[in-house]
Amino acid sequence: MLSLQCNLSRHNKPNMVPWSSPATTTASITAIIAILLLLPATTSQAQILKSEEHVYGPFNSSYVYGNLNTIFSVIPSATINQGALQITPDSAGNITYQNNSGRIFYKKPFKLWDDRYAALASFNTSFLINVYRVNNGTPGEGIAFVIAPSESLPPNSYGQYLGLTNAATDGNRTNNLVAVELDTVKQDFDPDDNHIGLNINSVRSNVSVSLSKLGIQISPNGTVFHVIWVDYDGERKVIDVYIADQDDKDAPIVAKPKKPVLSSSLDLKSLVNQESYFGFSASTGITYQLNCVLRWNISITVFPENKSNKDWNAITIGLCVGVPLVLIGIGVLVYLLVKKKKASSSDPQIMGTLKSLPGTPKEFRYQELKKATNNFDAKNKLGQGGYGVVYKGILPNDKLEVAVKMFSRDKMKSTDDFLSELSIINRLRHRHLVRLLGWCHKNGTLLLVYEYMPNGSLDNHIFCKEGSTIETTLSWHLRYKVISGVAYALNYLHNEYDQKVIHRDLKASNIMLDSDFNARLGDFGLARAIENEKTSYAELEGVHGTMGYIAPECFHTGKATRESDVYGFGAVLLEVVCGLRPWTKIEAYQLLIDWVWYLHREKRILEAVDPRLENNYVIEEAERILKLGLACSHPIASERPKMQAIVQIISGSVPVPHVPPFKPSFVWPALDFGIFDSEITATSTSEYSAFNTQSSSGHVGLSHV
Missing domain, CATH: 3.30.200.20 (Phosphorylase Kinase; domain 1)
Structure with missing residues (x-):
């Protein structure tokens, strides 16, 4: 089951030259031309090296790079499935968890040095992983980032060999591989069962560091994500490895630690092939875990293609003869480039x-x-x-x-x-x-x-925050007007637009008010369109939104649906009528919804109305919206009303559906699977515990990513 927080930092690119001002650029180009003219033809090959960057993930249907199988080599039993690079797979397809190994590599090899420049490539790579204990069992064996001469998987490389080597080849110089391992099983040669190591041609690490003393557990109980950075400086011939937990799905990505957990001298030229593959390998043994990569970023030095000395001599002669024309051409080119840069974005992904x-x-x-x-x-x-x-x-x-x-x-x-x-x-x-x-x-x-929305956001008018110029809470008439407007907007997204759109972040702070206090639903940073004939949207980054507005099933499926949007709308309804946040603790209840349900059972539901309204509200409307809020907040997704009906209920043309006196229990797996796709995903139990509910087990065969 997938529950992913896939934010990743994009890291500094090695040897990159930033864009400078036109004057600086012209001076730099002129200086380069002068150097080329003065140097012999054989030294004019010393060009400024550049970098290329590859960013992959999330690995789902909305992935912008097209067919993943054309980008990666997937060596069984690895798979790309459930929105992740599963280096060792889940049990889908009757594949056992035990004694597996697999590899996934970027299909194109990278050139790691070039003797013409007497230079080793520098690279930065970072990746987000989830190493999950199935059924909270004993983890095993581990996952590694690998630089290898080929994509092929050695036979019998399961167990302690991490898909890197086997009993016959371990330690051989001809392996020509370097790996950064995250090991979860202690062998005789390991410091413990929770360490990171630098491996050269063997699973016996040349350098290893225990992560337990740093408070990092590679494969804990529950779902935890780790960001790993592997930085190689080709000039200094040093490799640095950093790691950090990424466990708060709503916060910005954790910063790259200032100090590496592992640092070592490493001369790749003496160890690996000049053309080598980057990727991941992993294995399981008698004990097992799910080894998943959720995002992957590579930035690496690129060497220009070979040019013969004859070609370079011709270039040098041409520069000597045509310097005046070249300088004029450079000036014109710089002008046009600057003008073009000002006129439009040069980012190909954005422009595409x-x-x-x-x-x-x-x-x-x-x-x-x-x-x-x-x-x-x-x-x-x-x-x-x-x-x-x-x-x-x-x-x-x-x-x-x-x-x-x-x-x-x-x-x-x-x-x-x-x-x-x-x-x-x-x-x-x-x-x-x-x-x-x-x-x-x-x-x-x-x-x-x-x-611009001159009246700001709805929550400012409901809660009158400190420091705000708003001193009087919103009247009942305007609250009802806003509720109606949001319902129309959400019905448009779900049913009237040519694609179904899920907002995924309904809350009062994302509802804006124009000059006439008409509601304008905003902040579409989390919104997603779902494909035709689909009913849900799953993102590798996991359950998005704000606690208190997220439907309970999302913490099991990792997916957003129109029903989960309705749940968020229900939370907004109660928030607007009661003037309280969804997570407000009141009387003996930890959540606003539980308190309102209690008042409904006691036939005192109108006591939930915001007392600041001082009885200046329409009783029938208030009771209608409170009960609708409960109906929309039903723990079982299939029992919630649809947006078409909600619009009619708010208008008063259709009665509120029956709301039981006691809040129904949340049951998982749900009896009605119709609203979900077959790909079921899960999340951290710590997030789900906020709902004080119990979930059933028995999801064997599903990826806990």
Whole structure:
């Protein structure tokens, strides 16, 4: 079962030259030409080395790189399944957990050194893994990041051999492999059963470090994610390995630790093939675990293709003869490049997504937005969340107030967040949705521009936060108006738009209010469109949203559905009517919903109405919305009303469905599987425990990622 938090930092690229100003660029190019003219032809091959970057994951149906099997070599018993690189598989397909080994490699080998430059490639790679104990059993055996001469899997490499070697080949110099292992079984040569090691041609680590003293458990009970960074400096010939737990799915990605857990001298040229493969291997033995990779990022030095001395001599002569023309051409080229860079984004992933959108949204100039927000002054900050900061801006030319969202997570995640939100919100048109005006991308800064909502967010008006200029809570009339508007917006997303869209983050702070206090549903950073004939959306990053608004089944399936959106809407209904957060502890109850259900059972449900309204509300409407909130919050997803019915209930044309006096128990597996796909996923028990519910076991054969 999958329950993934797949955020990953994008790391510094080795030997990368940043974009500089036109004057600096021209001077640099002129200096390079001068050096080329003065040096002999044989030394003119010393070019500036560049890097290429490969970013993979999440490995699901929305994956932008196409067919995963064309990118990776998957050597059984490894699989790409359940949204992850399963280096050792789950039991799907009658494959036993025990005595397995597998490999998954990037299909194209990397060139790790070039004698023309007397240089070793530098690389950074990072990956998010989940090593899961099946049924909380004893873990075994381990997973490794591998640099190998071929993709093939040695026979009989299960058990202690981690898919790297076997009893006959372990320790052979001809293996030509280097690996960073995460080992969960203690052999005679291991320090313990929870360590990280640097392996050269053998499973006996040259350097190993116990992780227990650092408070890190590779394969604990429950679901925990780890981010591993492997950095190799080809100039210093040093490898550094870092590791950190990633256990809070809603927080930004953990920072890369300042100090590596393992650091060692390593001359790859003397150990591996010049053309080598990067990938993962893993194994199980009598004891077993699920070894899954959820995201993978590689940044590595790229050497230019070979050029003969004759070619380089010709280039040098050509430069000597045509220097004046070259300089003029360089000047023109720099001008055009700078102009083009100012005019549009150079990021191919972003531009490719924009071109695929139906009607490319407007591109704003960075300087225009910078000026509009007074250089993104903190005084203009409207709000801040896990994905970034929103600023108020004024576009003087259009005399238009805007809200500018700046994505502030690490580069890789910000790009994913930006493209996900842009691709969804660009296509939506509804009077109760916040409207996208355009976008901007410059020098790694990603911005989305929305229409400005002068009355801010609903929660400010319900709770009148400290420091806010709002002193009086929202009237009942306006609360009911807002509830109705959000229902129309959600019904549009679920049923009226040509694709089903799931918002996944319904809460009062994501409901904006225009100048007339009309509701505008916003923050589509987590929203996803689901494919035709599908009923749910699963993301490798696991259960997204905010505690108190997340449906209980999501913690077992790891999937968002229209029914889970309805659950979030139910939490909003109770929040708006009661004037209390969903997680409010009141009387003997830990959650608002349990208290309201108790009042419903005691036939005192109107006592839940926000006392600040001072009885200035419509009794019939208040009772209707409170009961609807309970119906939407039903623990069993299939029992919740659909959005079409909810719109009619709010309007008063259809009665509220029967709400039982006692809150029904949450049962898993659910009796009605119709709303779920066959791919079932799970999450951390610590997250699920917030609901004070009990889940059944018996999910053998499902990936706990």
